[in-house]
Amino acid sequence: MDRAPPVGTVALAYRAAGVDRAAWRRGDSGRRGPPRVKAPSNAVRLSTPVRLVVVAAFVALSLGSIALTLPDTVGRLRASERVYGDLSAARRATATADSIPLPRVAFDFYRERLAPGDRFYVQVPPLRFGVVGLPAAVTYLANFELLPATQVVDPRAADVILSFAADPRALGLSYRRVERFPGAAYFVGVAEVARER
Numbered sequence: 001m002d003r004a005p006p007v008g009t010v011a012l013a014y015r016a017a018g019v020d021r022a023a024w025r026r027g028d029s030g031r032r033g034p035p036r037v038k039a040p041s042n043a044v045r046l047s048t049p050v051r052l053v054v055v056a057a058f059v060a061l062s063l064g065s066i067a068l069t070l071p072d073t074v075g076r077l078r079a080s081e082r083v084y085g086d087l088s089a090a091r092r093a094t095a096t097a098d099s100i101p102l103p104r105v106a107f108d109f110y111r112e113r114l115a116p117g118d119r120f121y122v123q124v125p126p127l128r129f130g131v132v133g134l135p136a137a138v139t140y141l142a143n144f145e146l147l148p149a150t151q152v153v154d155p156r157a158a159d160v161i162l163s164f165a166a167d168p169r170a171l172g173l174s175y176r177r178v179e180r181f182p183g184a185a186y187f188v189g190v191a192e193v194a195r196e197r
Contacts, residue, residue, distance in 0.1 A: 100141050101130075106188045107145045109181045110162050113190045114149040121158035122151065123166045138164050161191040 046054070084095060114120060122142050124135040142162065143151055152158050161168045161175075168178055168191035181188035 100137055102137060102141060103188075106164060106181060107141065109188060110142070110190060111146055113179065114146055114160060116148040118149040118159045119152045119157060120146065120149050120160045120162050121153070121155040123155065123161055123163045123168060123171060125166050127165070134165070159193055161193060163187055163191065 084092060087095065110120075120142070122135075122139045124138045127134040129137045139151065146162075149160075155161060155171050155173060161171065161173070165187060167187050168175065173191075174194040175191045176194045178191040
């Protein structure tokens with residue numbers, strides 16, 4: 001007498017697909033390889049002409065979308081080329097930073113103290129800064145300006161803490177050294193995180 005397979009995830013999947021699992025294991029299925037899964041009886045089957053109409057509609061919508069957005073996209077690209085096309089390579093490298101009114105000297109200070117591959121955390125208090133908050137503006141700019149160093153979201157995972165208008169000691173981490181930018185009206189500092197080896 002054939003016993004029913006144990007009720008488990010695999011057994012239920014074989015039953016739902018209409019596969020005789022025991023016959024397949026014995027090799028009675030008459031074919032090699034895994035069993036074919038049958039489509040459910042309530043599946044919607046589209047005829048070839050209907051499939052072609054669906055594909056044609058998709059292609060027409062895609063081309064229409066491109067036709068509607070292409071002139072605006074080309075216009076924006078040409079405007080960017082007029083603004084930035086004649087800039088030198090060094091000037092293009094700082095164009096992003098120049099559009100955000102944050103002190104460049106702070107980011108130069110940070111860059112001089114980071115090595116390629118350093119993981120840094122940006123510590124910024126939640127203050128308003130125009131339309132966006134100060135943390136968003138500083139971290140956005142740090143992502144561009146401080147490459148190839150890598151920004152992390154957890155201060156415990158960082159090699160270096162970059163503080164902008166905040167004191168790194170407030171994070172409660174141990175530091176090998178804390179360096180403050182001289183002459184800043186607010187705290188701009190770099191703290192090298194002490195790692196146990």
